[in-house]
Amino acid sequence: MYVLNLVFIFVIINSLRAAPVSECDVVPITQWSGSASKRNAELNKPVHLVIVQHTVTQDCYTDTDCERIANGIRAYQMKYLEYDDIGQSFLIGGNGKVYEGAGWRVGAHTKGYNNKSISISFIGDFRDKVPTPHALQSAQDFLNCAVYKNHLNMNYHLVGHQQLSATLSPGASLQNLIENWSHWLNDVSQL
Numbered sequence: 001m002y003v004l005n006l007v008f009i010f011v012i013i014n015s016l017r018a019a020p021v022s023e024c025d026v027v028p029i030t031q032w033s034g035s036a037s038k039r040n041a042e043l044n045k046p047v048h049l050v051i052v053q054h055t056v057t058q059d060c061y062t063d064t065d066c067e068r069i070a071n072g073i074r075a076y077q078m079k080y081l082e083y084d085d086i087g088q089s090f091l092i093g094g095n096g097k098v099y100e101g102a103g104w105r106v107g108a109h110t111k112g113y114n115n116k117s118i119s120i121s122f123i124g125d126f127r128d129k130v131p132t133p134h135a136l137q138s139a140q141d142f143l144n145c146a147v148y149k150n151h152l153n154m155n156y157h158l159v160g161h162q163q164l165s166a167t168l169s170p171g172a173s174l175q176n177l178i179e180n181w182s183h184w185l186n187d188v189s190q191l
């Protein structure tokens, strides 16, 4: 009885705490940035392609720092690049949080692929180091959940940004690492 009560209280507290967090533990853009994305073209689901990027900003390890950097990226893209809104589909912080950017709408991250892929962009610079274990685990959990929700095809392909565009993104160290992931695709000519 006592244990049951504790479990019950735990469930209530957790449901209150978890309330603002959306599907697949993604932090909604309304929550980390205070306003909805202006992007509105939905991607055709399930999506078949995931593009891994890095932001080439400071790294972040706390909620406060990750949100500050994500807000900086959003403001920069809208003000200086004159984007409709933040272009990356999802951002992943060193704190292990996944932040909604364009989300499951058509973003602006990889020319020629924006209407048929999502990008997951690790916050930081990963030429000479890899993201935190927490960030890497969150990426896997997110992708698995997206498959489970049928947003992502179960046989999706995953590539590094540099395989599709003239860029160093997601950085040599992170690129090496994702080349070990089971969904990684070497030959992009079929995309």
Ligand SMILES: *[C@@H]1O[C@H](CO)[C@@H](O)[C@H](O)[C@H]1NC(C)=O
Pocket (backbone or CB within 6 Å): 044, 115, 116
């Ligand atoms: C994406 O855009 C291209 C170019 O406009 C178009 O040919 C293609 O059919 C679109 N793909 C999807 C999945 O909407």
Ligand SMILES: *[C@@H]1O[C@H](CO)[C@@H](O)[C@H](O)[C@H]1NC(C)=O
Pocket (backbone or CB within 6 Å): 176, 177, 180
């Ligand atoms: C890739 O996986 C192999 C086999 O598990 C491992 O030996 C290697 O260190 C991994 N490489 C990277 C870059 O993680």
